[in-house]
Amino acid sequence: MHQDTDSGIMASVENKRAPGAPFYTPVQSPPAGTALDPATAPTLYQPLKIKDMTLQNRFVVSPMxxxxxxxxHLTDWHFSHLSQFIIRGAALTIVEATPSLRTGESHLYEDSGLWKDSQIAPLKRIVDFAHSQGQKIGIQLGHAGRKASTLAPWLRSGGKPGIVASKEHGGWGDNVWAPSAIPVVEDDFAMPKEMSTDNIKELLQAFKDAARRAVEAGFDTIEIHGAHGYLITSFLSPITNHRTDNYGGSFENRTRLLFETIAAVREVIPASMPLLLRISATEWMEYTGQPSWTLEDSIKLAKLLPAAGIDLLDVSSGGNNEAQKIEVHPYYQIDLTAKIREELKKDGINLLLGAVGMISNAEMAYSIVQEGKHEANGFSTSEGHTSKADLVLMARQFLREPEFPLRVAHQLGVEVKWPIQYHRAGWRKNQKI
Incomplete structure (x- = not known):
């Protein structure tokens, strides 16, 4: 408080502290990335409530x-990497794929982990920072399955996708788990062991323990990784799952591990916490004429997810077979998401969807989530336009442009909140950037 010497009026100025933060930082009210006039903003800048978690816009940082x-244990690198997105308006940032078992890592000791309590503290540091900025943060839990015990990608040679790490370098190629003993690529990945029922029980307990630790760290949401050829994917696919017990054969049996994982996680997290799931909607192996995991299987699965406890389905594709054939174009995965949404609506099933893959500009992000007719600074959607997804998830684009939510807002002509410390940095209206 200070005395105005000219008027004699007492004035009070307070740089308010962010509530609950374990360190001083000014309160961000509203959080960066919030539309200042949400009533006229496009869907991309409308809030979205998922159980007790409310996002101020529809931008999500994918696990990387x-x-x-x-x-x-996460390090200062991860804090720096993730905080750049948190302060620049991403409504939800998801920490990279995190195994619940030591042998669930894909890249040795370098992967994030939640298989022991000491790993909670560095995660909580990032969670606390996100919350101090008014933003939400999640973590993706998974298991690498038959892709485990490989070297980091920049250590591989000759363009090979795998390269098994030796025991000398901390590898465990003799104890890699999978539904069946089928390697990703012979000589480039370990020959996996078919999981026993005891292994499956151990895995489910590990997911449960990791979810408990995630809650203790303060995360707002958890995503289960069921995509890209990792363990859950390989159980879903008849190409990689040749089991003859209750976890193989029929669609019901091949999806059993996924549903048991969902139940294990749901058992230990608050009922109010959203639970997300990422899947590969297709293996892109239909051309072979042989049984594989297809879009039709994903639609069937999606219809069962709300009752199982999933609040949002994050739709990716591929990653389980080197022989996959993809006709790549900017919307090749967005179209999968749209088809799932269309089929869910036919049955009156409400399940939020996330779109991912090659989303790199304002027009794409805007059109994917926009519901109904809208005009925004030269961008527009027509009468009857329906959204393909509720959220857009990006990774590489955020690496290129950490300020992507702020940049897209400027391009769409939407006035949004910047971090208060950056209040002088906003672009002028109609400024070309």
């Missing part, structure tokens, strides 16, 4: 493996 952890 950094292969930079120390025995599963």
């Amino acid at each position: 493996c950094q292969y930079s952890a120390d025995d599963g």
Whole structure:
């Protein structure tokens, strides 16, 4: 408080502290990335409530493996990497794929981990920072399955996708788990062991323990990784799952591990916490004429997810077979998401969807989530336009442009909140950037 010497009026000025933060930082009210006039903003800048978690816009930072952890413990690299998105308006940032078992890592000790309590503290540091900025943060839990015990990608040679790490370098190629003993690529990945029922029980308990630790760290949401050829994917696919017990054969049996994982996680997290799932909607192996995991299987699965406890389905594709054939174009995965949404609506099933893959500009992000007719600074959607997804998830685009939510807002002509410390940095109206 200070005395105005000219008027004699007492004035009070307070740089308010962010509530609950374990360190001083000014309160961001509203959080960066919030539309200042949400009533006229496009859907991309409308709030979205998922159980007790409310996002101020529809931008999500996808999990991005950094292969930079120390025995599963996140480091200052991860804090720096993730905080750049948190302060620049991403409504939800998801920490990279995090195994619940030591042998669930894909890249040795360099992967993030949640298989022991000491790994909670560095995660909580990032969670606390996100919350101090008014933003939400999640973590993706998974298991690498038959892709485990490989070297970091920049250590591989000859363009090979795998390269098994030796025991000398901390590998465990003799104890890699999978539904069946089928390697990703012979000689480039380990020959996996078919999981026993005891292994499956151990895995489910590990997911449960990791979810408990995630809650203790303060995360707002958890995503289960069921995509890209990792363990859950390989159980779903008849190409990689040749089991003859209750976890193989029929669609019901091949999806059993996924549903048991969902139940294990749901058992230990608050009922109010959203639970997300990422899947590969297709293996892109239909051309072979042989049984594989297809879009039709994903639609069937999606219809069962709300009752199982999933609040949002994050739709990716591929990653389980080197022989996959993809006709790549900017919307090749967005179209999969749209088809799932269309089929869910036919049955009156409400399940939020996230779109991912090659989203790199304002027009794409805007059109994917926009519901109904709208005009925004030269961008527009027509009468009857329906959204393909509720959220857009990006990784590489955020690496290129950490300020992507702020940049897109400027391009769409939407006035949004910047971090208060950056209040002088906003672009002028109609300024070309």
